Amino acid sequence: MDGFVAQQRASLRHFSLAQAASVLERSHLRLCAILVLLSLACFLPGFASLQPMDRDEPRYAQATKQMLETRDFVDIRFQDEARHKKPVGIYWMQSATVALGEAIGIPEAHTTIALYRLPSLFGALATVLLTYWASLAFLSRRGAFVAAALMATSIILMVEARLAKTDAVLAACSVAAMGGLARAYLSRGAGILPRRTLLIFWLGFAVGILVKGPLVPMFVGLSAAVLIYRERSAHWLLTLRPWLGGLATLLIVLPWFIAIAIKSGGAFYSASVGHDMLGKVGTAQSYHWAPPGFYLASFFATFWPGAILAAIAAPFAWIHRKEEAVAFTVAWIVPSWLVFEAVPTKLPHYTMPLFPAVAILTVMAISRHFVGPHRPAAKVATVLLPFIPLGLTIGLSSVSWSFDGALPYRGLPVMIASSLIAIYAWWLFVRNQVHKAVSVSFVSATCLAIGVFGFTQLDLRSLKLSPRLAEVAHNHSCENPKVATLGYREPSLVFLTGTGLEMLETGEQASAFLKDGGCRMVFVERRFEEAFRAENERLGLIPTLSTRVVGFNINSGRRLDIGAYASGS
Structure with missing residues (x-):
């Protein structure tokens, strides 16, 4: 009797989904x-x-x-x-x-x-x-x-x-x-x-x-x-x-x-x-x-x-x-x-x-039922369905731990959910429920988008060099300071700080920029700081180190340590 009831419920559920x-x-x-x-x-x-x-x-x-x-x-x-x-x-x-x-x-x-x-x-x-x-x-x-x-x-x-x-x-x-x-x-x-x-x-x-x-x-x-x-x-x-x-x-x-x-x-x-x-x-x-x-x-x-x-x-x-x-x-x-x-x-x-x-x-x-577990190596190949979300979950967690010393706690549960749902999609495919597997994979992809873009990227603070530097410039004691950068030249910094951002080549140029007077700030990457300090001493400049911004530049593949030096008020 219980089996008959279960069968009827399953039939009713299938009918409802088909009807919908x-x-x-x-x-x-x-x-x-x-x-x-x-x-x-x-x-x-x-x-x-x-x-x-x-x-x-x-x-x-x-x-x-x-x-x-x-x-x-x-x-x-x-x-x-x-x-x-x-x-x-x-x-x-x-x-x-x-x-x-x-x-x-x-x-x-x-x-x-x-x-x-x-x-x-x-x-x-x-x-x-x-x-x-x-x-x-x-x-x-x-x-x-x-x-x-x-x-x-x-x-x-x-x-x-x-x-x-x-x-x-x-x-x-x-x-x-x-x-x-x-x-x-x-x-x-x-x-x-x-x-x-x-x-x-x-x-x-x-x-x-x-x-x-x-x-x-x-x-x-x-x-x-x-x-x-x-x-x-x-x-x-x-x-x-x-x-x-x-x-x-x-x-x-x-x-x-x-x-x-x-x-x-x-x-x-x-x-x-x-x-x-x-x-x-x-x-x-x-x-x-x-x-x-x-x-x-x-x-x-x-x-x-x-x-x-x-x-x-x-x-x-x-x-x-x-x-x-x-x-x-x-x-x-x-x-x-x-x-x-x-x-x-x-x-x-x-x-x-x-x-x-x-x-x-x-x-x-x-x-036309061409795609299914009956195809050569299909059962093994479709392991790729969970592999991508699993790989992103592990990879982004490793990046967050390596660069910021913490796991992406906000996005990690959603990425794990995406991986589990993708595993379920693979299991459905292996059981020859291809259409259901495709539908479930859409749910997995949606969760992955929420987990990666909605939450995890918020926790990857080390990758957000330009926004952090622009925030330093905007919080300067005077309004609309003139800004220059030495060693870090990404276009995002131009967009966030202003079209007038000056791109400098040497520590001597950075010192000369500050010496011109007025409300100014220069970002100096650590590789150039020795020459920058030496030129400051020669010119008698004592710029204020507002803060240091440490992070990782994806494009250059290098960790960066950038000092924000200010002059004027």
Whole structure:
């Protein structure tokens, strides 16, 4: 009798869950609302409290800040240096959110990094929702939801949603354009595409150019070239109305490209194409060099928790390569991935715009029961599900103990919970409950985001050198002191202390800076203090040591001990 009751309860519970899922799937709006909530749970923890992350983020933010200070929205500069690497799109977006924050009365809006991150947050949300939209060309509503959730919970998108850079917005533009291209290809012969599809495609294409130059055209162009070869025809592209769309794109992007050419005398193009783009292809940026295969290896961390499922699904793409939907996802992923692997300059986020296609292909394989414990080595390989949160839990605890002498007590319980939930997801996979395993992995990823970004980073005080130094400067006895730094030159310090921060080279320069009089403060890294003191004695200066800031610089890989010396009142 007890067994019968238990069975009935289980059946009722299964029916209730199935019924709830059925109700949700009847409405795109409901599914998108859940995706937004899931995304916010993954993206918002630590969004405002995480310090400006050197070096790229504060470079973008500082350039935007200078646009607002100078009211010059054409040229892009970091202090006195021209920043002619990327187009202006992200700077305009950041300027708008900061100006809005200032208008509604947010204090110190120009140095509030969260305001500069809002375009990235919106870009990440758009990436998730547009992945859902793009996936509907391939999958059912439930499948599209899972594909979008794989993007929302991926580690790389969690990171980029919190950084005031181009990459989250680029991913949104890319998936918008590729979703439109997919509809043109999969519905060829239908004659016309809905206006909404055309608008999404061309807006993604044009904004993508303004945000990061040639990358969205590269994704679209390489995929289209492969599909044209497959079909032996390019006629299907006409449904995208290329003449009208191309004209609209030129109207959107040309004004700034012409203005910056006039403003910089052509220097923007020589720097962005000659140094930045060709430098990545050559050896000019060798400090980001990595061998071919780097993206394949880093993929298992950047696309966690979906990465190992995608790896298991990879043979599915080969077996079903003649199917149109599979062929499109392969054309979306493979050519651009090979380009990234061939280029010597490599960073983990470069391949992120290709991940929506990986998610779609993975869900295709899962929906056809291709992915499961029956696949070769799958039971062992999916140990990666708990490995990532366990590794982060142990690694961040070790960092906190090593640098700050304490465990990250606020984040540790949540990270442990994430690890345990991931272990449960692996156990479900081994028991051939793949769909449940995927759902549980989303919970694990959400907990990981809360634990790492929401709590643990707060306890890693040694890594927050620039905020601590900026706080010292702001607490100086006089208002708005002139500030200089010697030995520590991170862009985040410029962003937090002010555009006028002077970058010094020698101890003698630091002494001369203080000797000029007025309210001044100089940060001197310990390596330079002997020369600094000797010059002070020669000049008869007796600066006040306000405090010492000790920590670890991630970029240089060195522990730093920085003295804050003040003069004036």
